[in-house]
Amino acid sequence: MKHTVLICDDDVAIVDSVEIFLSNEGYHVLKAHNGKEALQYIESSEIHLLLLDIMMPEMDGFEVMRKARLEYNFPIIMVTAKSEDLDKIMGLNLGADDYLTKPYNPLELIARVRSQVRRYTKFGGQSQIISSGEHTYKTGELFMDSVKKEVTVDDEIVSLTATEFGILELLLKNKGRVYAINEIYENVWKDHAIAADNTIAVHIRRIREKIEIDPKNPKYLKVVWGIGYKIEDIR
Amino acid sequence: MATKLKTFVKSALTQTVVKIILAILVLVVILSLIFISDYENTYYSGLYESDEFRHEFQRRVHNVIEKELVLLSKENIERSAAEDPSYDYNENISRWYQIQSNLSESPSFKYYIQNKDTGERYSNLMDLNNKENLSKYNFRLIMNASKIEATEVSDGKIIYHESYSRSGMLNAAKDMGNWEGVFVLQDTVGQNDIFKALAHKYEAVAPFLENRSSIYVGIVGVVILGIFLFIYLVVSLITTENSKKNISDYIPNDLKSILILISLSFMSDIMWEFTFEPFVIVEQQSDRWLEITIIAILFLWLFIGLQFTLSLIKDISRGNFFRNTLFYMGLKKGWTFVTKIFKSLSRSKTFRRRVLIYIAIYGFVNYVLGMGLMRLEFFGLVLVGVFNAACFYLVYRNLQSLQIIMQYVSEGDVSAPIDSESISPLFYNFASQVNGLQQNLKEAIQEAIKGERLKTELITNVSHDLKTPLTAIVNYTSLLKNKAIEDEETVKYIQVIDEKAGVLKRLIEDVLEVSKVSSGNVEIHLESLDINQLIQQVLGEFEEDMKNQKLKLITTELSTPIYVEADSLKLWRVVQNLISNITKYTLPDSRVYIIVEDKEKFVTVAFKNISKEMLLEGNDGLMERFVRGDVSRTQEGFGLGLAIAGDLMKLQNGQLDIVVDGDLFKVTLKLNVCKNHQNPV
Numbered sequence: 001m002k003h004t005v006l007i008c009d010d011d012v013a014i015v016d017s018v019e020i021f022l023s024n025e026g027y028h029v030l031k032a033h034n035g036k037e038a039l040q041y042i043e044s045s046e047i048h049l050l051l052l053d054i055m056m057p058e059m060d061g062f063e064v065m066r067k068a069r070l071e072y073n074f075p076i077i078m079v080t081a082k083s084e085d086l087d088k089i090m091g092l093n094l095g096a097d098d099y100l101t102k103p104y105n106p107l108e109l110i111a112r113v114r115s116q117v118r119r120y121t122k123f124g125g126q127s128q129i130i131s132s133g134e135h136t137y138k139t140g141e142l143f144m145d146s147v148k149k150e151v152t153v154d155d156e157i158v159s160l161t162a163t164e165f166g167i168l169e170l171l172l173k174n175k176g177r178v179y180a181i182n183e184i185y186e187n188v189w190k191d192h193a194i195a196a197d198n199t200i201a202v203h204i205r206r207i208r209e210k211i212e213i214d215p216k217n218p219k220y221l222k223v224v225w226g227i228g229y230k231i232e233d234i235r
Numbered sequence: 236m237a238t239k240l241k242t243f244v245k246s247a248l249t250q251t252v253v254k255i256i257l258a259i260l261v262l263v264v265i266l267s268l269i270f271i272s273d274y275e276n277t278y279y280s281g282l283y284e285s286d287e288f289r290h291e292f293q294r295r296v297h298n299v300i301e302k303e304l305v306l307l308s309k310e311n312i313e314r315s316a317a318e319d320p321s322y323d324y325n326e327n328i329s330r331w332y333q334i335q336s337n338l339s340e341s342p343s344f345k346y347y348i349q350n351k352d353t354g355e356r357y358s359n360l361m362d363l364n365n366k367e368n369l370s371k372y373n374f375r376l377i378m379n380a381s382k383i384e385a386t387e388v389s390d391g392k393i394i395y396h397e398s399y400s401r402s403g404m405l406n407a408a409k410d411m412g413n414w415e416g417v418f419v420l421q422d423t424v425g426q427n428d429i430f431k432a433l434a435h436k437y438e439a440v441a442p443f444l445e446n447r448s449s450i451y452v453g454i455v456g457v458v459i460l461g462i463f464l465f466i467y468l469v470v471s472l473i474t475t476e477n478s479k480k481n482i483s484d485y486i487p488n489d490l491k492s493i494l495i496l497i498s499l500s501f502m503s504d505i506m507w508e509f510t511f512e513p514f515v516i517v518e519q520q521s522d523r524w525l526e527i528t529i530i531a532i533l534f535l536w537l538f539i540g541l542q543f544t545l546s547l548i549k550d551i552s553r554g555n556f557f558r559n560t561l562f563y564m565g566l567k568k569g570w571t572f573v574t575k576i577f578k579s580l581s582r583s584k585t586f587r588r589r590v591l592i593y594i595a596i597y598g599f600v601n602y603v604l605g606m607g608l609m610r611l612e613f614f615g616l617v618l619v620g621v622f623n624a625a626c627f628y629l630v631y632r633n634l635q636s637l638q639i640i641m642q643y644v645s646e647g648d649v650s651a652p653i654d655s656e657s658i659s660p661l662f663y664n665f666a667s668q669v670n671g672l673q674q675n676l677k678e679a680i681q682e683a684i685k686g687e688r689l690k691t692e693l694i695t696n697v698s699h700d701l702k703t704p705l706t707a708i709v710n711y712t713s714l715l716k717n718k719a720i721e722d723e724e725t726v727k728y729i730q731v732i733d734e735k736a737g738v739l740k741r742l743i744e745d746v747l748e749v750s751k752v753s754s755g756n757v758e759i760h761l762e763s764l765d766i767n768q769l770i771q772q773v774l775g776e777f778e779e780d781m782k783n784q785k786l787k788l789i790t791t792e793l794s795t796p797i798y799v800e801a802d803s804l805k806l807w808r809v810v811q812n813l814i815s816n817i818t819k820y821t822l823p824d825s826r827v828y829i830i831v832e833d834k835e836k837f838v839t840v841a842f843k844n845i846s847k848e849m850l851l852e853g854n855d856g857l858m859e860r861f862v863r864g865d866v867s868r869t870q871e872g873f874g875l876g877l878a879i880a881g882d883l884m885k886l887q888n889g890q891l892d893i894v895v896d897g898d899l900f901k902v903t904l905k906l907n908v909c910k911n912h913q914n915p916v
Contacts, residue, residue, distance in 0.1 A: 201775020226764025
């Protein structure tokens, strides 16, 4: 079944290009060039995802989102030229599931769309709490089975080295807690940190590259600069 | 030739010579006039009627009478003194010697006196009948009880005849009877004789007197010549522009005039008294010197007077006679002084005038109290003390107010105006002016802030507007890349577009950040963080890049935490930028140093690397150039990162310094050490 993605942007060229990317990925694409058009599509068609530009004439993205959220719970990815934190927070608070800042990498756009659509269609738009045993850990769409030594992100298996798995396991076991490099070293290597090298930092980066859509802008494995690393506790 | 003559005529030397000549001419005229007027009076009717001659002659006539008829002889004087105690011996004996001396000065003076009744005779003539060598002048005297009759005869003519009633002079001879005397001069040879001298003098002067008309003509000629010379001097003086000033020109005109007038009366007195006697046989040399001295003074006076006069004429002709007077200068000085005082009083609107008034009042009250003190004694003393204490308190309060104002100004705090209640009345105006200044400053600052905010907003908006078309470009480039294009050149072109789109994206982001950071429009959350760990974390991000460039990293021990006070994200941004630059611009296969040093109060982190490309000369204001964007234009890729890093460091109370030494590129970060660090969990 083809999933329907509604693209809403006042820039026709952008809408057209995104349409091509998403069509190539097998999505059905609806195009709206202002907020009113978008709302019409939302009411008339079944939408699986909305790519919404914020800065638009007549009715801006926030307004569209507010109205859509009154009745629908399909994922909304906010696309904005504004990179200020305030705008992101405002969008997320109004009901956006994710955000992208212009100019974005098209591949990242596709990855995020895919992630959101899969989650929405799989769980019917409802957050389904999977009962986690003692050996399984979860945050957002990141699952870990410490017995099977298996990690999945968005249902896709991620292959990690033993060290990487050990680090991720430590962080995932204690979601939200910040571990300093030395602590990670002591916990994973079971030894005191001796060498002044950046082994841990390199491992972390590699893990991030494997589990994150945008490693520079991580969702799960966050860097607290000068303090340590942590796994964000998402739901 | 003409010009030569002209310069000769106008030369200073010529003028001086002319002046001297003129002075000499005037001197000659004056001396001539003195000479003539003197001798004209003296010898108006010849030698025998000259005062001098008659005085000397009659004096001796009197002497002879006194000697022969009154004093008689030394023995007589002594006898009379012995007989009569009232007889003044001293007086008479000194008269005796005086007369003897007088007669000895004039050996040519001969006398013959005879009592007509008794035939008693006295004479210094050897032989009465020998009339040889006797002067043609004689003096006859007839004395009797009632009168004295004097007759002067010259050349047989009576030139003078007078009869007196008997007077005090010859009272003593009254009883001597009926006397008749003849007094004459006899030529004597080789002797000093007063009459002979007088005669000689007369003989010398007489020719001049006889020819006085020609002398007068000479004088007139000299005067005319003098006038011509004077006119010449005046004309040359007036016509010579910018003539050198001489000493007399520096003397104020009124002083000069007064000097001339005073000296004129003084010198005319001297001239009046002065008898120019070139023919007198002056025995005493000092008299001669006196004469010469007087003439020299006269000449000097004439010369100086001439100078003064000329300089006066010059000033008059140039119309600045009055300006060069002492009176004018004094008036002017006084006027400027007075106006200055008035100006200074009126210039300061309130302050100085008030202070002056207060000082005057203070002095006056103290004076009055001081006067009263004498009568009030102790109470007055207390009064003075109280008054002065009150005055000093007021002055203290005023100074305090001034200090408050100065402190306010120096602190530059424009948020609130000066509290006028703490200011003494004297400084109310001052304080309100400062408040006005503060108000203006406040407005200016607000205006500047507003302008800065507008600028930031403009940059932000433009950046956002740039992002939308850039997104389209990136998207379509991506689409093109995904297409199977066989033409290699097209693929290359697409590659370039893709790269440049990336650069453009970064630039837009940098510009946004710069405008935000430099306007201080960023929130900073200072916390305690481990700089060593942060460096490790960032290095982890660039591990691959470093390896690709074969960079050998040398660092200090990074596993021991060193806690600094910084904003986690901002410091990451800085370090990330620096290490990113290192991976991009370091010479491959070279060493990179990251040195962290704990210096008690602060921590320094030095990033050193050898640049791949030649760096710009010098490092002064390198960062400023990054800010201006000059470097990003010439050295592609540097972007605005360093400028942002510098601003971010400042926002974290830190510092970023760049040193370029040849190919060595060194960036030093300086951060405050976090003192009371609590281990973060």
